[in-house]
Amino acid sequence: MVAATLQRHTDQARGASLHAEAVSHAFDIRGAPLPVLDQVSVTVAPGGFVALLGPSGCGKSTLLRLVAGLEPPDQGVITVGGQLVEGPDPSRLLVFQDPTLYPWRTVRGNVALGLEAQGVGRADRAARIDRALGLVGLSAFADAYPHQLSGGMAQRAALARALVNEPRLLLLDEPLGKLDALTRLAMQAEILRLWQEKRFTAVLVTHDVEEALILAERVIVLSDRPAAIRAELPVEAPYPRHRDDPDLVRLRRTILEILGQVT
Amino acid sequence: MRQGGRVGLGLVLPLALAIGWEIAIDPGLVSGRLLPPPSRIGATLLDLAASGDLLMHVQATLIRVGLGFLWGAAVGILAGGLVATLPTLRWLLDPSLQALRAVPSLAWVPLFILWFGILETPKVLLIAVGVFFPVYVGVSGAIASVDRKLIEVGRIFRLSRFGLARRILLPAVLPATLVGLRTGLGLGFLFVVAAELMGASEGLGYLLVDGQQFGKPDQIVAAIFDFAAAGKLADLVLMTLTRPLTRWQDTERESL
Ligand SMILES: Nc1ncnc2c1ncn2[C@@H]1O[C@H](COP(=O)(O)OP(=O)(O)OP(=O)(O)O)[C@@H](O)[C@H]1O
Ligand SMILES: [Mg+2]
Numbered sequence: 001m002v003a004a005t006l007q008r009h010t011d012q013a014r015g016a017s018l019h020a021e022a023v024s025h026a027f028d029i030r031g032a033p034l035p036v037l038d039q040v041s042v043t044v045a046p047g048g049f050v051a052l053l054g055p056s057g058c059g060k061s062t063l064l065r066l067v068a069g070l071e072p073p074d075q076g077v078i079t080v081g082g083q084l085v086e087g088p089d090p091s092r093l094l095v096f097q098d099p100t101l102y103p104w105r106t107v108r109g110n111v112a113l114g115l116e117a118q119g120v121g122r123a124d125r126a127a128r129i130d131r132a133l134g135l136v137g138l139s140a141f142a143d144a145y146p147h148q149l150s151g152g153m154a155q156r157a158a159l160a161r162a163l164v165n166e167p168r169l170l171l172l173d174e175p176l177g178k179l180d181a182l183t184r185l186a187m188q189a190e191i192l193r194l195w196q197e198k199r200f201t202a203v204l205v206t207h208d209v210e211e212a213l214i215l216a217e218r219v220i221v222l223s224d225r226p227a228a229i230r231a232e233l234p235v236e237a238p239y240p241r242h243r244d245d246p247d248l249v250r251l252r253r254t255i256l257e258i259l260g261q262v263t
Numbered sequence: 264m265r266q267g268g269r270v271g272l273g274l275v276l277p278l279a280l281a282i283g284w285e286i287a288i289d290p291g292l293v294s295g296r297l298l299p300p301p302s303r304i305g306a307t308l309l310d311l312a313a314s315g316d317l318l319m320h321v322q323a324t325l326i327r328v329g330l331g332f333l334w335g336a337a338v339g340i341l342a343g344g345l346v347a348t349l350p351t352l353r354w355l356l357d358p359s360l361q362a363l364r365a366v367p368s369l370a371w372v373p374l375f376i377l378w379f380g381i382l383e384t385p386k387v388l389l390i391a392v393g394v395f396f397p398v399y400v401g402v403s404g405a406i407a408s409v410d411r412k413l414i415e416v417g418r419i420f421r422l423s424r425f426g427l428a429r430r431i432l433l434p435a436v437l438p439a440t441l442v443g444l445r446t447g448l449g450l451g452f453l454f455v456v457a458a459e460l461m462g463a464s465e466g467l468g469y470l471l472v473d474g475q476q477f478g479k480p481d482q483i484v485a486a487i488f489d490f491a492a493a494g495k496l497a498d499l500v501l502m503t504l505t506r507p508l509t510r511w512q513d514t515e516r517e518s519l
Contacts, residue, residue: 089419104511
């Protein structure tokens with residue numbers, strides 16, 4: 001197990017390293033600056049899995065948007081795979097908090113978008129889309145429109161839309177936030193399996209401490225806005241993990257205490 | 264209810280009224296002078312059709328509405344698109360356009376007659392003005408309210424500007440644009456009456472004026488009937504042509 005984990009980390013073929021150095025960011029709300037990120041530094045090794053926890057509105061989504069290159073940070077430097085992030089790129093994909101599927105495209109059409117933009121040929125495209133839909137268990141709904149999907153299926157479609165592009169860095173913004181407890185457990189196992197199989201680097205934002213502990217190799221706890229790093233805790237338990245693993249239970253208590261101090 | 268049943272139900276009221284009127288007039292219960300019975304109106308319609316006049320009048324009206332609609336819709340889509348995507352242009356143009364929109368369009372009639380005479384130009388222009396505003400408002404509003412995240416997903420996938428416009432903006436604004444076009448088409452028929460009332464030698468509006476001046480209520484009702492049929496038909500054509508474009512929508516459109 002340990003050997004396998006080491007092996008995964010030395011294989012740099014897929015996952016890209018992430019390096020955010022002293023990133024600060026503020027929004028402008030009617031002329032008054034609203035500081036959102038305060039000197040946040042995050043490093044994730046290639047193929048690593050990091051979870052971000054923090055109170056609502058502290059700036060987690062903002063951090064992911066900056067890493068995705070949707071906005072430039074006010075201060076600080078973000079590199080992915082050693083390259084400065086200067087704009088959006090399909091190699092580092094953000095799955096939004098809500099699925100944001102295109103209502104006029106079928107599930108297949110939604111998943112196809114990134115491949116179309118990259119000019120992938122039709123036959124190749126179809127094969128990759130089928131594989132991605134299979135991964136998230138949506139093969140039977142390839143031709144359904146988003147309004148015909150359940151909330152959890154829509155989230156899975158959004159996940160497939162990202163995975164089909166084989167990103168080197170996958171940014172997940174509360175992808176399971178709106179799911180019921182059971183679907184959520186199934187999807188967590190799914191994400192874990194995909195990560196182990198595809199070896200992308202993953203950053204997961206979540207409100208759910210348990211979810212962070214089940215999935216991530218390291219949990220970063222952010223403070224209230226403006227977000228600064230409160231704590232960084234390695235999670236060493238081997239996969240697959242169990243909720244009642246004493247180590248995880250202990251970590252959970254620690255994290256809740258940190259969060260409790262904050263809010 | 265099944266499609267056929269629904270259509271049938273919608274026909275019950277007009278048919279009952281028509282038959283009732285016919286029955287009331289026949290034994291002289293009421294005078295049919297000012298509101299002729301359906302049989303006379305039908306006869307008038309047939310006469311008009313047989314002489315070829317009906318076709319000519321319907322054609323004249325439809326051509327005016329068609330031209331006005333094309334101009335108004337084209338300029339409306341163009342202006343709406345530009346104003347929604349170029350802020351400077353929006354600040355420059357939108358206030359004036361909104362002010363013009365507040366003018367009841369019939370108020371333009373005297374001015375248009377002064378400027379362009381009473382031939383085709385002012386008629387088509389008046390219709391185009393009527394069509395322009397709903398289309399303009401629909402398109403500019405739709406573009407302005409496209410979900411920012413839908414665009415951002417496109418940006419993450421590095422769609423080109425053209426790709427963003429074609430694959431995301433266009434389909435996103437299509438439903439509102441079609442609603443604007445549909446409203447515009449309805450207004451086009453409203454305005455063609457006004458345009459033809461201001462002086463025309465052919466067209467359904469001319470039939471109205473002529474019927475009034477020569478005391479032919481059957482001709483007036485026949486013209487009204489034709490207006491209704493032409494308007495409904497044009498709407499149906501527009502809906503049928505555009506239905507495939509918005510098949511994805513989760514709305515009640517089918518029942519409208
Ligand atoms: N485009 C924007 N313009 C102005 N302020 C913004 C913008 N986006 C986010 N903010 C503000 O930045 C702060 C952080 O927002 P962000 O979405 O990053 O929070 P979050 O940690 O993801 O919260 P949640 O857990 O509720 O999703 C919030 O106070 C929000 O109001
Ligand atoms: Mg968020």
